[in-house]
Amino acid sequence: xxxxxxxxxxxxxxxxxxxxxxxxxxxxxxxxxxxxxxxxxxxxxxxxxxxxxxxxxxxxxxxxxxxxxxxxxxxxxxxxxxxxxxxxxxxxxxxxxxxxxxxxxxxxxxxxxxxxxxxxxxxxxxxxxxxxxxxxxxxxxxxxxxxxxxxxxxxxxxxxxxxxxxxxxxxxxxxxxxxxxxxxxxxxxxxxxxxxxxxxxxxxxxxxxxxxxxxxxxxxxxxxxxxxxxxxxxxxxxxxxxxxxxxxxxxxxxxxxxxxxxxxxxxxxxxxxxxxxxxxxxxxxxxxxxxxxxxxxxxxxxxxxxxxxxxxxxxxxxxxxxxxxxxxxxxxxxxxxxxxxxxxxxxxxxxxxxxxxxxxxxxxxxxxxxxxxxxxxxxxxxxxxxxxxxxxxxxxxxxxxxxxxxxxxxxxxxxxxxxxxxxxxxxxxxxxxxxxxxxxxxxxxxxxxxxxxxxxxxxxxxxxxxxxxxx
Numbered sequence: 001x002x003x004x005x006x007x008x009x010x011x012x013x014x015x016x017x018x019x020x021x022x023x024x025x026x027x028x029x030x031x032x033x034x035x036x037x038x039x040x041x042x043x044x045x046x047x048x049x050x051x052x053x054x055x056x057x058x059x060x061x062x063x064x065x066x067x068x069x070x071x072x073x074x075x076x077x078x079x080x081x082x083x084x085x086x087x088x089x090x091x092x093x094x095x096x097x098x099x100x101x102x103x104x105x106x107x108x109x110x111x112x113x114x115x116x117x118x119x120x121x122x123x124x125x126x127x128x129x130x131x132x133x134x135x136x137x138x139x140x141x142x143x144x145x146x147x148x149x150x151x152x153x154x155x156x157x158x159x160x161x162x163x164x165x166x167x168x169x170x171x172x173x174x175x176x177x178x179x180x181x182x183x184x185x186x187x188x189x190x191x192x193x194x195x196x197x198x199x200x201x202x203x204x205x206x207x208x209x210x211x212x213x214x215x216x217x218x219x220x221x222x223x224x225x226x227x228x229x230x231x232x233x234x235x236x237x238x239x240x241x242x243x244x245x246x247x248x249x250x251x252x253x254x255x256x257x258x259x260x261x262x263x264x265x266x267x268x269x270x271x272x273x274x275x276x277x278x279x280x281x282x283x284x285x286x287x288x289x290x291x292x293x294x295x296x297x298x299x300x301x302x303x304x305x306x307x308x309x310x311x312x313x314x315x316x317x318x319x320x321x322x323x324x325x326x327x328x329x330x331x332x333x334x335x336x337x338x339x340x341x342x343x344x345x346x347x348x349x350x351x352x353x354x355x356x357x358x359x360x361x362x363x364x365x366x367x368x369x370x371x372x373x374x375x376x377x378x379x380x381x382x383x384x385x386x387x388x389x390x391x392x393x394x395x396x397x398x399x400x401x402x403x404x405x406x407x408x409x410x411x412x413x414x415x416x417x418x419x420x421x422x423x424x425x426x427x428x429x430x431x432x433x434x435x436x437x438x439x440x441x442x443x444x445x446x447x448x449x450x451x452x453x454x455x456x457x458x459x460x461x462x463x464x465x466x467x468x469x470x471x
Contacts, residue, residue: 092398093359098134098387100127105381107150107368112157112174114372117379119387122147126162128174131389140172142179150191154198159216161201163192169203171216181219185212191235195242200259202245204233211236211247213259223262229253235278239285239302246288246302248276254290256302266302278326282333289336291324297338297348319346319355326368330375337378339366345380347392351437356401359390415440 103122111118116137117129126148128138144164151162159180161171169192171180191204200222203212210226211233229249236247244265245257252275256266272292279290281302288300297319300306320340327338335356336348345359345366364383371378376393395401415437 092400093357093395094391095359095361096131096134096389098129098131098389099385100129100136101125101385103147103385104364104367104383105385105387106148108379108381108387109151109153109370110372110377110379111153111160114374114377116157117387117389118151118153118160119381120148120151120162121385124148124164126151126160126172129387138177140170140177140179142170142182144168144170149189150193152192152194152201154194155196156198159194159198161192161194163189163203169201171201183214183219190233193237195238196240197242200238200242202236202238204236204247206232209233209249209251211245211257213245213257222259223257225257228255228257228264231275234276237279237281239281240283241285244285244302246279246281248279248290250275252276252292254279254288254300256288268300271298271300272296274323277324280327280329282329283331284333287333289327289329291327291338293323295320295322295324295340297324297327297336299336299350319348319358320344325366328369328371330371331373332375334375337369337371339369339380341365343382345369345378345390347378347395354404356404357395357398359388361388362386 098117101119101121101123105119105121107120109118110116111128115131117131118126119129120126124144124147126140126143127136129135130137140160140162144162144166146165148162148164151160153160153174158174159171160174161169163169165188167186167188168182168184169189170182172178173180185203185205187208188206189203190206191202193202194200194216195202199216201214201216203214205211208226209229209231210224211228212224213222214220215222228247229251230253231250233247233249236245238245243259245259247255247257248271252270252272254266254268254271254276255264257263258265271290272294273296274292274294276290276292279288281288286301286303288302289297290300291297319338320342321344322341324338324340327336329336329350333350336350338346338348340346343360343362343364343366345362346355347357347359348354349356359378359380362380362382362384366380366382368381369378370380376391378390378392380388380390382388416435417440418437
C-alpha cells in the first residue's frame with residue numbers, strides 16, 4: 001500500500017500528485033484507452049439546484065412547456081428543437097434528444113432525485129441538464145484539458161468526479177459548481193467511481209493495469225494495486241456495501257477486491273472471448289453483470305464466480321450485432337439495459353434473460369446508458385454527440401413487446417421465497433417445477449465456482465494470468 005499524497009484537503013483547486021505507477025514509456029498511448037462508463041457535466045452558475053419537478057410527476061417529453069423564467073436569463077443555449085416520437089410503428093417509445101456537446105458523449109447519469117441529468121464528453125466538459133426543457137443548467141469550473149472518459153456522482157448528488165485523458169480525477173460541488181480538489185496521476189485514468197456511501201473513490205489505470213482507492217474526504221490513498229490485471233482496466237465499480245471493488249479489463253478477466261482486508265476475493269479468468277468493456281452490480285450486491293466486445297453480456301454470482309448459463313438467460317448473449325459498451329441494472333434488478341456499437345439500446349428481462357426491446361435512433365455508437373430510480377426513464381449517451389431520454393413507463397403495453405411475449409409463450413408465476421413475480425415458458429414442461437425465481441434458485445443451488453475462477457489463496461499459489469495474447 002502506497003503512502004498517502006501530501007496535500008491539503010481543504011484547499012480548493014489544490015493539486016495532489018500520487019505516487020507514479022511504473023510502466024514503460026512506450027506503452028503510454030492514448031489510443032489504448034478503453035471506454036467503460038464515462039463523464040458528466042455541470043456548470044459555472046452559482047444557483048442552487050431545485051429538487052422539485054420529479055420526472056415521475058413532470059413530463060419532460062411535453063413539447064409545449066415553456067422554460068422557467070430564471071432559465072431564460074441564463075447564457076446557456078437552449079436547443080432550438082426538442083425531438084420526440086415513435087421509434088418504429090410497433091414500439092411507440094417516446095424519446096427526447098438532448099444536444100449541446102461538441103464531441104462524443106462518453107458518460108451519462110440521472111441525479112438529484114431524477115430531476116437532473118449528468119453527462120461527460122470528449123469535448124472536455126461535464127454538464128448538468130434540465131430534462132424538462134433540455135437546457136444545460138451548469139458547466140463545472142476549471143474543466144479538464146482533455147476528453148472526459150468517465151464521471152460519477154454521490155448518492156446524495158452533492159459531489160461529482162470526472163476522469164480525463166489529462167491524467168487527472170477532479171471533484172466538484174454540485175450546488176456551487178466549484179472545484180473541490182484535483183488529483184494528478186502519472187498514467188492515464190480510464191474509469192472512476194464513487195462508493196455508494198460517498199467515502200471512497202476508485203480509479204482504474206490504463207498503462208500499469210491497476211486500480212487506486214482513495215479517501216474522498218481526506219484525499220489520501222487507501223490502496224494502490226499495481227498490475228491488478230495484465231492489460232488495461234476498462235471499468236471498475238463498488239458493490240452496494242462500499243466494501244468490494246469489481247474491475248474488468250482488456251485481459252478478459254474479472255476481479256473482486258476487498259477494501260477492508262486489501263486482498264483479491266475472486267478472480268474469473270477468460271470471462272469473455274474478447275475484452276470486457278463494463279461491469280455493474282445489482283443493488284443487492286449478489287450479482288455482477290459484464291458487457292464485452294464479444295457482443296455478449298453475462299451475469300455472475302460474485303460469491304462463487306458462477307455464470308448464469310442455464311435456461312433462458314443464455315439469450316443475454318444474443319442481443320447486439322456489435323461490441324457491447326455498457327450495462328446498467330434497474331434498481332430492483334427486474335430489468336437490465338445495455339448499449340452497443342450497433343447504435344442500439346437493448347432492454348432485457350433479467351429473470352428470464354430475453355431481450356424485451358431494442359431502442360434505435362442514435363447515429364453512432366452508444367457509449368453509456370442509465371436508468372432512473374423510478375424505472376420509467378432510460379438515458380443513453382452516444383458518439384453522435386447527443387443523449388436520448390426514453391420513456392419506458394408503458395413498455396409492457398406496447399404492441400411489439402406483447403407480440404414477442406406471445407411468440408415465446410411466457411406466463412407469470414410468483415416466487416415462493418422472495419415474492420417477486422417471474423416468467424416461465426409455457427412450452428417448457430420442466431419449468432412447471434420452478435417455484436422460485438432465477439436469483440433465488442442460484443442462491444440456493446450451492447454449486448461450486450467455475451474452474452475459471454479462483455480465490456485469493458489459490459491465486460497466491462499459482463502464476464498470475466498473462467492476458468489474452470496467449471489465448
